[in-house]
Amino acid sequence: MAAKILIVEDEPAISEMIEVALVRANFEVIKAEDAEEAMRLLGDTQPALVLLDWMLPGASGMEFARRIKKEELTSHIPIIMLTAKGGESDKINGLDAGADDYITKPFSPRELIARIKAVLRRTSPQVADETIEVDGLVLDTASHRIMVNDESLELGPTEYRLLHFFMTHPERVYSRSQLLDRVWGSNVYVEERTVDVHIRRLRKALTPSGHERYVQTVRSAGYRFSTRV
Amino acid sequence: MAAKILIVEDEPAISEMIEVALVRANFEVIKAEDAEEAMRLLGDTQPALVLLDWMLPGASGMEFARRIKKEELTSHIPIIMLTAKGGESDKINGLDAGADDYITKPFSPRELIARIKAVLRRTSPQVADETIEVDGLVLDTASHRIMVNDESLELGPTEYRLLHFFMTHPERVYSRSQLLDRVWGSNVYVEERTVDVHIRRLRKALTPSGHERYVQTVRSAGYRFSTRV
């Protein structure tokens, strides 16, 4: 299996208990004690799933889940919430910001593993698609690389993310602010015009192979990635 | 989908939670924190639906709903009320004020999306759908594009909006001033005759495929989009 699981839990006792259970089930475990540390580890380690304690010091679990789900970079990562049982659960239902499942404490390791596997099974089909191809333009998420006619194409990180977003969401217009939310991340403040510049850089990189024609401007609406020209 | 939803909610946490859910469902989100701001945004942005918190600072949600439904320009916009859980009386009051549906907190994102789609389907079947088709003329709101016989058709922004409005409101006459309100937006001042010019431009674009015959002049009344010629 070797799938990485990120545990976000401030209580060491619980976190360790979970770790033992997961290691026995052959998962790889990464631990964070608060939302900030978790956020940092998210980008670095690209876990397959996040186990998130509802009660965290500082930013709440909900806040953290919201951040994960809002950003294109991490929104595909499933979240399982760990909640204390009680009247709180109502609130969770209402304020759920995108958790894929919940487990109320106390829970058995067996149940935890079962839930994790269930969620991974449910979401894995998306993860399985490691490469996307459009007319000779190949984006390989595994190697984090773009190929055109067996030639590797150099892209800056932002342009890579932009192209990745476009290729996974083709035939659809996105406004500059939508692109900022989904490619840059929601809690970033940048000028909308910045999108133009990165579109330009992306087009420049795609021009030698002629693929820049797929990156289309939709005046007064935004940009679109479309194979129809 | 690309339909715009106006959220009127003073509590940032809730409003943001809703935003995340809607963005994930590919809606475009506009937010207002009070009735006044909402009223201003209503005219400018012409949202497809309003999500309205029952409890608002200042003017109550109910009063705001009344205002929306009272004015010619906005009365067609459906409203979904967000209410703290309560008795039947709230429901009755809400529906009485003109709400098309209501949801009691706490609610799940899934339920919210489902209700929104249901209301949109009910009130304007065409908005909820990704594409509208009339006799080979296809308007795809997701990609913001017009297709005729697999050929993409070039339209300026205003002509696109005009055609979109017509295709979602066929078989009915609209005066120039109504068109200005609904297509241009309420607080813009332009000459009524400007409509003629854009009608002309739209017809010109539709002529090669013969679809210009659907854009019909109704003398001394306005224009109509009709499939009956």
Next chain:
DNA sequence: CCGCCATGTCATATGGCTGTAACAATTGTT
């Protein structure tokens, strides 16, 4: 510590879009 790379912002260029006015054409009325 230096230099390179990535990024975001600004200034400017460019081209398309828009509204308006003027004139032509059509329709309706007497």
Next chain:
DNA sequence: AACAATTGTTACAGCCATATGACATGGCGG
């Protein structure tokens, strides 16, 4: 038929959105 009212059509000037190149900054590795 003459006239009035309404609509069609075209040209154009200003404006606005986008494209593009240049630059300052800051991070990171050497």
